[in-house]
Amino acid sequence: MPAERLVIVFDVNETLSDMAPLGEAFAQIGAPRGLAKLWFATLLRDGFALTASGDNKAFAAIGADALRTLLEAEGISRDLDAAVERIMTAMQNLSLHPDVPDGVRALAAAGHRLITLTNGAAANTRKLFAAGGIRDNFELLLSVDDAPAWKPARAAYEYAGASAGSEPSNMLLVAVHPWDIHGAARAGLRTAWLNRTGARYPSYFQAPDVVITALTELPPVLAGQGLAKGQGLANGR
Structure with missing residues (x-):
């Protein structure tokens, strides 16, 4: 003791x-593996910004919206809802x-x-x-x-x-x-x-x-x- x-x-x-397996999840939806790290950094940045301004939003809600924005910027607009769901599910099964x-x-x-x-x-x-x-x-x-x-x-x-x-x-x-x-x-x-x-x-x-x-x-x-x-x-x- x-x-x-x-x-x-x-x-x-x-x-x-x-969180390394998230790269594979991104690859499976046709996105670069490296986008996983950018997504997580973006999620944290926006969560911190909300905190600094006096708000407290749910991690999953910020993550899904940030993910949608990043995937659209990568040109992944087809079956976007399914792609977002796949990544968020992967995050929940690490x-x-x-x-x-x-x-x-x-x-x-x-x-x-x-x-x-x-x-x-x-x-x-x-x-x-x-x-x-x-x-x-x-x-x-x-x-x-x-x-x-x-x-x-x-x-x-x-x-x-x-x-x-x-x-x-x-x-x-x-x-x-x-x-x-x-x-x-x-x-x-x-x-x-x-x-x-x-x-x-x-x-x-x-x-x-x-x-x-x-x-x-x-x-x-x-x-x-x-x-x-x-x-x-x-x-x-």
Whole structure:
């Protein structure tokens, strides 16, 4: 049992779910595989813009409309509704990254409380976790659908803290997205950047407390830190 029982908050899209198969789904409707990354970036951009202006729209609604616009620009107008449905269905049927199940189980076995906070739908998280056999390891599956705003707005992380009954200083966000790391850090959470691709962390965002390349690296890092409350993790700054 760790000296400190953390509430570990997981981002879901890309952090836990492997979105690489979306490229194949785009190819199947006659679109470039690379359009998958542009679509997801567009979806996030527009969701962030709505959040900045005080709105909170559903991930799926923004995603479908953004997808329709991108596909039309690619000249895919025939059977457009079916094409949009195919991509959105593929998004709902992703699998976990291979390192996730063992990492999650080790963190739960160490006594940490595990929750999620996604800009997507909680239903998709439940489906993903049930298929991957890790649902029972999580205490809460949270979505910004029920929060005042999308991440990385402070209100999203405060919603997670209130839901878990935890102070920000006792929470650790795990995410692949630097923008999520920055938002959580600004809200007072500790952070772990899951850098599977060897990317450079942007200098304009607040640095993570710890950097890992697979989720299975996190349990021994936490066990080795002897974390004191309010103390950052040693190997990330």
